[in-house]
Amino acid sequence: MKKYLLLLAAVIPATLWAAEPVDTIITKTNKKVIVTDTAGTTKVKVLENDGKEEKMTFEGHYSDQQDVEQYFFSPFIPNKKKGNRYFEASYPSVFLGFNNLESHCLSSMNDLAPNVSSSSEWGITITTFSFPLDKMKDFGITAAAQIKNVHNYFSGNHILTTDDNGQTYLKEDTRDIQKSYLSYWAFKVPVMLEGQRMIGKLFMSIGFSLELRSGEHSRYKTDGHKHTETTDVNLNHVGLNVESYIGYDGFMIYCNCGLTPLLNTHNAPKYYTGSIGVAFKL
């Protein structure tokens, strides 16, 4: 600012020479200073060009009675208005958890046991979107695009298979099956209502997610060799889940529950997915 005032001091005597009003325009790199002297009042405007458009950053009116300076940015009072907060969705960069098959959504215990044992899932978030709902930007609607890989393991000598009639079921093999699982990939789009900063960096969210599943395989391992039993398990390629996150800063715990069955119930057992795990935002 001092630079402009010095500039102004240099310009004013020159303008006094000429007949009033006098406009003086000084251009320097991306800044333009316009000085106007009218009826005892000197007006100074500073315009800056950010490459796209010219914006006024300063306007000053100087007279014997009063100096008025208006800044179109904040040089002396830090801008800490809560309303200027940035609302950012809290989806994890990486998540890892248990993914069980259950007989129905929100099943308190796995009544499919002993055929289905603990299983796992992991995934990453590709991109997120957020839209604040309040002026304080503490609540908002968020969405994300995620990819996850799921392995649902079956216990004992059970293998998920599909017969010639297209019926999928768990068969008990006579061989010693070391491990048997159903695996698939899913592209997931959660849409959540999220609350932030209720206590420090605490955040919570609840909502629904749409899953597009593919790449399904029923595999098993016996005698140290891996075999693919089938790639057709009557998988429902579209699924809907209800899910929730709670976290603090970059760490969170999540859970979700399938609202639609994993497999086509006309030709396969009625399995719902349920998962719980930890997640990190990097």
Next chain:
Amino acid sequence: MAMLLSASTVLAQADLQVGRVFDLYGHSKGCKMVELHHSSFRGYELDVYKSLIYRQYGNAIENYLKTDRKNARKVREIVEDGVITSGYYMMKQTRQGINRYILFRNGSGQSGTVVYIEGALSPDELMKLCTVNK
């Protein structure tokens, strides 16, 4: 002596509308007023420091401040999206060497803050006072 000094500083803002703001809203519901005399604030000696934080009455207080703005010697304002959000007015001196400032910040809705400072500090020192890391 201290009482005499206090009386003189109170009278010093009698010609300003901001004085009426403190009188009218200082004890109103939803308002918080702080008043200090002959105190040191962040290393600067201040004869008077009065602040009012309000959750409502923004429009009414703005009208009082507009009157003081007309009579200010220096006006410094921040404009965001065409709206004046904060700034300060340096008023005419009533005592030699003692400057008088009205600082303000408009919050969301009708909320905001008004501060009246009286002391020997210069405008540059006032800016340092405002921008010092909290």
